[in-house]
Amino acid sequence: MRTLSHLAFPTLVLFVFGCQVGCEMGPSYRRPQVEPAAAFRGAAPAEAASLADQPWWEVFGDPVLKDLVGQALAHNFDARLATQRVMEYQARAGVEHADYFPTVTLGAGWIRGHSSPFTPAGGTTGYAYNAQASINWELDLWGRLRRLNEASMAMYLGSREARRGVYLSTVAQVAQAYFELRELDARLEIARSTTQAFQGTRDLFGQRLAGGAASALETARAEAALDSAAAFIPDLERQIAAQENLLSLLVGRNPGPIPRGAGLKDFPLLPAIPAGLPSALLERRPDLRQAEQELVAANAAVGVAQANYFPTFSITGLLGGVAPQVDRMFGAGKEWNINPTLTLPLQGLKLKYQKAAAVAQWEQAKTRYQASVTGAFGEVSTLLVAYQKLADAEAQQAGSVAAYQDAVRLATLRYSAGLSSYMEVLEAQQQLFPAQNTLTQIRRSRLVSLVQLYKALGGGWNLQDPGQAGGWDAPKAPASGQ
Secondary structure, three states: OEEOOOOOHHHHHHHHHHHHOOOOOOOOOOOOOOOOOOOOOOOOOOOOOOHHHOOHHHHHOOHHHHHHHHHHHHHOHHHHHHHHHHHHHHHHHHHHHHOOOOEEEEEEEEEEEEEOOOOOOOOEEEEEEEEEEEEEEEEOOOOHHHHHHHHHHHHHHHHHHHHHHHHHHHHHHHHHHHHHHHHHHHHHHHHHHHHHHHHHHHHHHHHHHHOOOOOHHHHHHHHHHHHHHHHHHHHHHHHHHHHHHHHHHHOOOOOOOOOOOOOHHHOOOOOOOOOOOHHHHHHHOHHHHHHHHHHHHHHHHHHHHHHOOOOEEEEEEEEEEEEOOHHHOOOOOEEEEEEEEEEOOOOHHHHHHHHHHHHHHHHHHHHHHHHHHHHHHHHHHHHHHHHHHHHHHHHHHHHHHHHHHHHHHHHHHHHHOOOOOHHHHHHHHHHHHHHHHHHHHHHHHHHHHHHHHHHHOOOOOOOOOOOOHHHOOOOOOOOOOO
């Protein structure tokens, strides 16, 4: 360490300002090269319009679901934690920014002492008061502090993107859970309707058996079909209660009933999904934007490691006084000094490995970013294909249900005309019940795939939330009735 004890004041001032606009170590950030395809696999010809441009309350279109999502955005525990993390990283960025400015320390005290000289007169007892102010200021000669601020700001911006991701996930989780609840409602309605139909069959066979017109085998089969259908009801009621509790947790309230809105078959579904341009996904998806901010922070860390090779220049100043009375403290007992200090790092091997570690971390962040981008393209493509194929499956299964319903109708007519036994009616009913359940499950899967596709496209990316402090952006539903 070398101390520059004599430095002309004007030269020092010019040097200070020169240091503050000094060079910056490390590479400037550039977004890594990615190669998006011209269009998503399974999508229509590329166009700029995207499902992600629409607000979620227009995509799903159910006032009850809209209210549930609005409650979740306001009270969901994960969303609240994400907001608190943003506040934490904002404060951390403030801590790093404070290093630009001098550190000032104030101190004061008093001393009571006794001196005993080797004289017959004896010693003296007295008081002394002291006060001092010290200042320490590191000059950002090589941009080390600027790189630290760049890294902390990137982490703060990344936390904001993470919160946007949590908001979007919350919207998707509530919508998916609600669609699954409506599927269970539909299946419960089918089970009750089927049970009622089998109950009629059982009663009819019981009456015919009592009159000697039916066999015990037919009655037993009708009884078995009735019990099998009825067994679904309590299990579905159990699943409904569990799903309602899950939705209650997502909206941040105690377990309880959930209001119902549109039925599962009443939700509109687009015949084709506009996915938009793959390159726009980099700006829409919050997880990709977060991954890029983490890459910016890693790039800045390389600059910090490189700046650590160079000397650190700081200025330390002291102003104080010592006197036997307080009113004389800044008189004859006043003292001050300015001490510029240049600190030379001598741990070259350690600094070399620290920089190598920072470069390796940057490479890892770059690979994670590129993997996230590639995975996002694949996720959107997979969901686009799934949405289309589920639409085809729903159309085929709807035809199957219609055919089974027609079979039940025809079997009933044949039985009424005495052309067949009631066993044909029973068998047709037994085939209709699982077909209706399968159609309901496919419909739910198609709605869920729409939710997942909206999330994968970064839905709600351009929505602003004026209710958040500092103008942070987040998906926000309009008030009911808008």
